[in-house]
Amino acid sequence: MALDRFDVCIAGAGVIGLAVALQLSNSRRFRNKAIVVVEREAGFGQHISSRNSEVIHAGIYYAADSLKARLCVRGKRLLYEHCQRHGVGCRQLGKLIVAEKSAMDELEALLLRALGNGVDDLQWLDRRQLQQREAAVEASYALLSPSTGIIDSHAYMQSLLYLAQNNGVEFAPYTEIEAVTRASQGFIVDTRIKDANNSEAYQFGCESFVNCAGLDAGSLAAKIEGGKPQGIPKIHLCKGDYFSYSAASPFECLVYPMPEKNAQGLGIHSTLDMAGQLRFGPDSEYVGERNYDVNPLKRESFAAAIATYFPAISAEKLHPAYSGIRPKLAASGEPAADFIIKNYEEEGAPGLLQLFGIESPGLTASLAIADEVVQLLS
Ligand SMILES: Cc1cc2nc3c(=O)[nH]c(=O)nc-3n(C[C@H](O)[C@H](O)[C@H](O)COP(=O)(O)OP(=O)(O)OC[C@H]3O[C@@H](n4cnc5c(N)ncnc54)[C@H](O)[C@@H]3O)c2cc1C
Numbered sequence: 001m002a003l004d005r006f007d008v009c010i011a012g013a014g015v016i017g018l019a020v021a022l023q024l025s026n027s028r029r030f031r032n033k034a035i036v037v038v039e040r041e042a043g044f045g046q047h048i049s050s051r052n053s054e055v056i057h058a059g060i061y062y063a064a065d066s067l068k069a070r071l072c073v074r075g076k077r078l079l080y081e082h083c084q085r086h087g088v089g090c091r092q093l094g095k096l097i098v099a100e101k102s103a104m105d106e107l108e109a110l111l112l113r114a115l116g117n118g119v120d121d122l123q124w125l126d127r128r129q130l131q132q133r134e135a136a137v138e139a140s141y142a143l144l145s146p147s148t149g150i151i152d153s154h155a156y157m158q159s160l161l162y163l164a165q166n167n168g169v170e171f172a173p174y175t176e177i178e179a180v181t182r183a184s185q186g187f188i189v190d191t192r193i194k195d196a197n198n199s200e201a202y203q204f205g206c207e208s209f210v211n212c213a214g215l216d217a218g219s220l221a222a223k224i225e226g227g228k229p230q231g232i233p234k235i236h237l238c239k240g241d242y243f244s245y246s247a248a249s250p251f252e253c254l255v256y257p258m259p260e261k262n263a264q265g266l267g268i269h270s271t272l273d274m275a276g277q278l279r280f281g282p283d284s285e286y287v288g289e290r291n292y293d294v295n296p297l298k299r300e301s302f303a304a305a306i307a308t309y310f311p312a313i314s315a316e317k318l319h320p321a322y323s324g325i326r327p328k329l330a331a332s333g334e335p336a337a338d339f340i341i342k343n344y345e346e347e348g349a350p351g352l353l354q355l356f357g358i359e360s361p362g363l364t365a366s367l368a369i370a371d372e373v374v375q376l377l378s
Pocket residue numbers: 011012013014015016017038039040041044045046047048049050051052053054055056057175176177178212213214215216217220239240282323324325326327358359360361362363364365
């Protein structure tokens with residue numbers, strides 16, 4: 001019996017796989033092509049994409065000329081436009097990065113780096129200006145980023161899936177990709193369709209295969225024949241815990257300390273969700289396995305970190321909330337790594353595209369990352 005055949009198979013229905021599905025199905029080249037998004041969970045966005053800060057980043061921190069810088073700045077614009085056009089909740093609250101006098105040079109360096117990345121709307125605030133804006137925040141200086149915001153990430157992913165399905169994209173939940181084999185034309189994909197009661201094998205063919213498996217991108221790559229096992233980067237798990245704050249938010253905008261010196265995270269910052277709930281986090285800790293428990297004993301260290309810019313914090317108002325895990329390409333102590341979005345044509349596997357290390361600002365950059373994939377496949 002002939003196999004079902006798709007033009008493109010997208011592995012993973014996190015925000016990246018869904019954005020790729022929408023942008024591909026909107027593109028001139030793939031508009032009328034058969035596209036399937038294969039997801040092993042019961043629904044979309046159950047891993048990294050639902051365990052993050054939901055911040056629309058401006059593009060301040062990333063190395064000059066990196067994919068992170070370019071795709072964050074472009075993605076931010078595309079994301080605000082998408083939210084407006086499709087009624088997805090977002091609020092451009094703005095953000096403060098605060099510093100004491102001793103870190104003034106580093107704050108200036110951030111301002112210059114942001115300018116180099118095309119973020120030209122940052123404002124320098126002194127203590128008096130900062131106090132006028134956010135009376136509860138204590139620091140000598142701050143950078144105000146007016147274009148930073150927050151987004152309802154679930155509604156965003158729902159809109160991506162809805163629009164992609166309207167374009168004819170098929171969504172296959174409960175379906176785990178177990179192996180991908182090179183064929184004379186494209187690939188044969190072996191999957192297992194599993195729910196609580198049933199488990200059955202299903203095989204199909206596709207011309208192009210896009211690996212958007214997030215934390216599992218490396219292990220999935222190892223199952224792809226022709227995926228160049230020696231070229232598969234190691235993915236290091238770096239956990240971030242969040243604590244919610246059981247009182248009204250004293251801040252109008254998002255407040256960040258200076259980023260961590262080890263480049264692992266942005267520092268324990270305050271963010272608000274769309275309902276106005278204040279939370280603090282994430283911290284950053286390399287871990288050996290996936291475990292999303294939040295250690296309540298971290299309350300005191302969180303309170304101490306937050307007190308450096310919000311002295312009125314009271315630790316008993318902090319409650320363990322949730323955690324997320326970053327798929328880092330840099331091991332602990334190594335300099336930050338860029339996203340990898342790689343086409344394997346030169347390696348003799350045309351039609352294979354893999355994405356590795358899509359940590360922050362992946363949510364912000366999602367539509368721009370997807371456009372990059374469309375270009376690489378065209
Ligand atoms: C703590 C934290 C905070 C963050 N904060 C922000 C932020 O504020 N702003 C921002 O822009 N970005 C942020 N990010 C980054 C952003 O969340 C990620 O870049 C983005 O969600 C990555 O999405 P993804 O689709 O690559 O991965 P995922 O959402 O994990 O999706 C991958 C999918 O692949 C599926 N899958 C895996 N293997 C298989 C298989 N074999 N077969 C079928 N399906 C498979 C998984 O089930 C999963 O659904 C943060 C990340 C973390 C961890």
